[in-house]
Amino acid sequence: MTKVILKFRRAHGRYNRGEVAGFAPALAARLTRGEDPVATVFDRAAEAQLAAAADPAGIEAKAADLAEREAALATREAALAAAEAKVQAGAPPRQGKAPDKEADKAADKESAGA
Secondary structure, eight states, X not given: OOOEEEEESSOBTTBOTTOEEEEOHHHHHHHHOSSSOSEEEOOHHHHHHHXXXXXXXXXXXXXXXXXXXXXXXXXXXXXXXXXXXXXXXXXXXXXXXXXXXXXXXXXXXXXXXX
């Protein structure tokens, strides 16, 4: 018995969108019928044409943009690493009460008494 090769248009059972699988003709007919079928019959020639139609200039432009973003990210990561090293090499934070908190407490006492 021959199988019908289908390409899934959306998730169905254990199959995800874009996956290709073979089914018995009766099950394949059930999966491909209706207004919004789960799968379509796989056409190897059409898939090859789509792959060949990829724009090489667009791919090169995206690769250049990605390289530029990677360089910017590396610069930001280096600055962050330098800032972290500076913080770790510095003195520990000063211990004790913050001076502005005492003023806030005094202001709260005055307003409560008024």
